[in-house]
Amino acid sequence: MLRYFLTRLAGAVPTVFVIVTITFFLIRAAPGGPFDQEQTLPPEIMANLQSAYGLDQPIWTQYGRYLGALARGDFGPSFKYKDFSVTELIGQGFPVTLELGTLAMALALILGVPIGTFAALRHNSAADYLTMSVAVVGIAIPSFVVLPFLGLLFGIYLHWLPVAGWEPASIKHLLLPVAALALPPLSVIARLVRGSMLEVLRSNYIRTAVAKGLPRRTLLLRHALRPALLPVASYLPPAVASIMTGSLVVESIAGLPGIGRYMVQGALNRDYTLVLGMVIIYSTLLILMGLIVDLLYAWLDPRVRLQ
Amino acid sequence: MLPTLRVENLNVNFTQRAAAIAAVRQVSLSVWPGECVGVVGESGSGKTQVFMAVMGLLAGNAAVDGSVRFGEEEILGLDRERLNSIRGSKLTMIFQDPMTSLTPHLKVGEQLAEVLVCHAGMSWSAARDAARRMLERVRVPEAQRRMNQYPHELSGGLRQRVMIGMSLLCDPALVVADEPTTALDVTVQAQIIELLRAVRAEVGMSLVLISHDLAVVAGLADRILVMYAGRVVESASAAGLFRQARHPYTAELLKCIPSLSGPRLERLPTLRGQPPRAGDELVGCAFAARCPRVAERCRVERPLLRDGGEGAAMACHYPLP
Known part of the structure; x- marks a missing residue:
């Protein structure tokens, strides 16, 4: 078991390497660069910036440098967030996103499994049809509709929970985002x-057990x-992927300092290192998830x- | 003496697309203590459904009426909790397909032991011990190792031995074996029949052996019930039935048993025609369309099960002598 786990983990390294390589060249192929603005910078300043970040080097040299830094665990400096390294940005935001995502996944499982079992036991009854119809709605409504609705209900009318905002170690601020994020996978x-x-x-075999x-408890459990x-x-893996992309929307609506926004912002800003860092985090998470699923099977x- | 099981006027109807389909019609039967009753019939004759009703295992769209007494207790329509205290302990069932009838993700030992934990209130460790001894009794080699294996690691014959052992854990009064050998190789079939015979001699419980194969039932049963289209058409001692069948259907079935002695046949004898479909409304004798002795009366008047002497009974207007 442990050997299997370690072998598969080692096998994930080349996968991540290929993903990094493809992403590196793809994002470079996109037109524009990190320092393009509406007002073009004077050529000297542009040249200075380019050389400070090593963008004046041939692309293969940049690629080699990036991989070298990566091997030392350094994700490089962010091109857009000045004075921040990608490691710092992700290191600050990732725990928030991870907590949000883990709680949402846990909620989806803890409620989804019993609800599904309940509906199956009352197959073709009104309770079955009702829960399954609600589930279709749950899949169909996007979280940017659900979250403001929950905020309106529990925050503004009932004053039970904060509508948005973030305090460390405060579960109150996470409840509504977690609920909104958990609804589709649930x-x-x-x-x-x-x-x-x-x-x-x-x-x-269930007939035998009967x-x-x-x-009945033993039979079911x-x-x-x-x-x-x-x-x-x-x-599970597609669920984790959907929660990760969903956290972008939920985090920005609820004002949570997670990393959800970095992916899209990074890509729009041509913040090459930030995009690469996010891709590495997300792909590692998904590969790990696949591995867990195999063990689960x-x-x-x-x-x-x-x- | 009280019969171990007494079924009276049992009807089982399935509702399918608003139509009621009769699977079992007015079946009455008794199983006496220590007796082995063979129940024989083609697929669709209702033989399995009778005992599904007895065990409370009918599908959700089934409607059942009549009476099923197990010992002194009426068990038809019993609440689930009370029924659960009987089935699996004093009244047990062995199923046809041992490949799919054991839970795939639980170890064999656990599936055996849980019966004792549930019915006898044993601790898990005591139950495991008893389960291992049971595996030895049903002649499973290397019982200790088998305890820790999953069903898919066992051969079909071994799995059926496990099923048989499972049915015997709480000293049952009655074991119902539904086609216990049908899914197995011929050589393994013989071993399983042999095991059932040995177990019966050892434990002395009543046994119902359901089969479409008269030859399987022949060696084990004291008494044989022949079912056709949801009804019992003949009931006789095994010896009497094989000596002289009274119902033409039974006689035709007996002709279909291939024999090793006697002349070589170009074709195996078969029964012509099809049994009536379950949904059909039947007037007269259900076997009339296939019967070599059919007469006008058979098509209009349904024959009732009547005494044929020597404890035999048949439902036929013109039985064989």
Whole structure:
């Protein structure tokens, strides 16, 4: 198990390398540069800036330098946020985004799985149709609609929670963003679990478990739940991706100092190093997620073999 | 003496697209203590559904009426909690397909032990011990190692042995075996039948053996019920049935058993025609369309199950002598 994990982790390094290389050259191929402004700078200043950031060097030299710095764990200076390195920017914002994303993912799982199971147990009843319809709405409404609505309801009318803003270690400020961010994956998970649970409940081994006279709790938790979670495991990586992109919207509406905004801003500003840093963080996270899903598969179904 | 199981006037109907389909019609049967009853019929004859109803395992769209007494207790329509205290312990079932009838993600030992934890209130470690001893009793080699394996690591025959062991954990009064050998190789089939015979001699429980194969039932059953189109059409001691079937359907079935002795046949004998479909409204005898002895009366008047002497019964106007 540990060996499998380490082998796969080592295998992720070349993947990240390829992603970095492609991103490096793609962003350079985009027209414009980090120092282009509406008013063109005097050529001397431009030349100074270019040489200060090493942009006057041939692109292969820049690429080599970047990789060298990366190998030392240095993501380079930000081109747009003066006096900040990319490491500092991401280091400050990432914990916020990570907390937001982890809580949203946890909420989606903790609520989505029981809701889906509930709907499956009441298959074709009004409760089933109602929850599944709400789930469709949950998937369809974007978070930039949900979050202001929640803010209006719980912040402005009820005065229970702050509408926006951020304080360290304050769960109150995170509640609404987490809820808005969790809603789409929660809805997807509920629907997935309902479908797979229905299938599992019709299977021969559940019939055996019923014939054994097991109490309903044991039947569901010990015999039915694990196989019913397989599709949820497959959905985890895209769910994490959707939460990461979703956090851009949610963070800017709720005024959270996360890293969600850096990706788009960095790309628009041609902040080459910041974009690369974000790509590295996001792709590492996704690769790690894929690895966790593989381990999860092996646990959910012992017929899956890790090698 | 009280029968272990007494089924009276059992009807099972399935609702499909607003139409009711009768799977079991007015079936009555008894299983006496220590007795082995074979239930034989083609697929769709309702033989499995009778015992699904007994076990409370019918699908959600099934409607059932009649009476099922297990010992002294009426168990049809019993609340789930009370039913759960009976099924799996005193009343158990072995299923047809051992490949899919065990939970894939739980170790064999856990699936056995949970029965004892649930019904006998044993601790997990005591239950595991008892489960291992049971695996040895149903002749699973290397029982200790098998305990820690998953079902997919076992062969079909071994899995069926596990299922049989699972059914015996709480000293059942009645075990229902639904086509226990159908999904297995011929050589393994013989081993499983042999195991059931040995277990019955050892434990002395009643056994219901459901099969489409008269030959499988022949070696084990004391009494055989033949079902056709949801009804019992003949009931006789195994010896009596094989000596002289009274119902033409049974007689035709017996002709279809291939024999090793006797002349070589170009073609195996078969029963002509199809059984009536489950949704069909039947007037007269359900077997009339395929019966070699059919007469005008058979098409208009349904024959009732009547006494044929020597504990036998058949539902036929013109039974074989």
